[in-house]
Amino acid sequence: MARWEPNARERLERAALELFTQHGYDATTVAQIADRAGLSKSTFFRHFSDKREVLFGGQDIIADRFAEAIAAAPAAATTADCLAAALGSVSVVFIPERRDLAPRRQAVIAATSELEERQLLKRAHLADAIDGALRARGTDDTTARLAAQLGVLAFSTAYTRWAASGSQRPYAALAREALHELQARAAVLGQPS
């Protein structure tokens, strides 16, 4: 039977980011990550399928939460309400205690083009989750596709600001703000700036 390892997932994440930052992503092995975290390789593989998933595993959780939040929104909710619900649902992931990991994660991704590509694909997956959940509510195809792109853009804008934030503003507030900002800009694209 597996031993109970308190916070194993987070210990592995912190260890991996330390090693990626010090030695580079390519040069770091799963064995080194487990060792640095004081855990076994088999514990690593109970939490992540490979070292890349240490960086991106959270995105699948976020896609699921987006879809669930949109499905759970009241029948009278507008598309904008659904996006706000989706973004609000992931604020539990972006808690203050984890904020210090975000800029390190971003730096590791930015340093390796394979990881940047993976990030783009994961974001396309987030868009698909929003798109599918909106269509399931009866939203037309064009609006669903558009809202999916706006939602992901609000999500990534808020994440970047949260990661960079000296002001320690909570993710939920940043996400709401980013979504409003994008909606306001969309309304005036055809107006002289």
Place this chain on the structure above:
Amino acid sequence: MARWEPNARERLERAALELFTQHGYDATTVAQIADRAGLSKSTFFRHFSDKREVLFGGQDIIADRFAEAIAAAPAAATTADCLAAALGSVSVVFIPERRDLAPRRQAVIAATSELEERQLLKRAHLADAIDGALRARGTDDTTARLAAQLGVLAFSTAYTRWAASGSQRPYAALAREALHELQARAAVLGQPS
């Protein structure tokens, strides 16, 4: 010196799509493509770096045209005008004589997840081209990012409709229509449907 091969690029494209459709993308070699087109392998490599580029090489041309059209738009052009100019600039690529290639190309891409990923990355590259060209005109970051997503969405929506079109409507009209549709939907995301 290289011999002059009339329409070599298009002959290679048609041969590749035939082979990809008949035998699958993975099972097709560059030698077979060149052979089917009645050209040499070295002619193939003067036009494409590998067989994947037969499917995606056009996207780099489109990214360049997008950027040039936005840079060339009058100083008074709104962001929506810039997007319209970008989309209009690629209608020379989507001419009636090439329309029969589009659904075959889409079917080949949809059958192979590696190719679908490549398409997503190429579209991200198109968005970057729009984003960069708008920023260079002084558009603020949020508007530029948003407009880039809208532009790529209008581009891909119009392309899908053009590829599927029984009505033979020209790409330029479909692109204008898709862009207007997206702008209209963006304006009412917060209104009850």
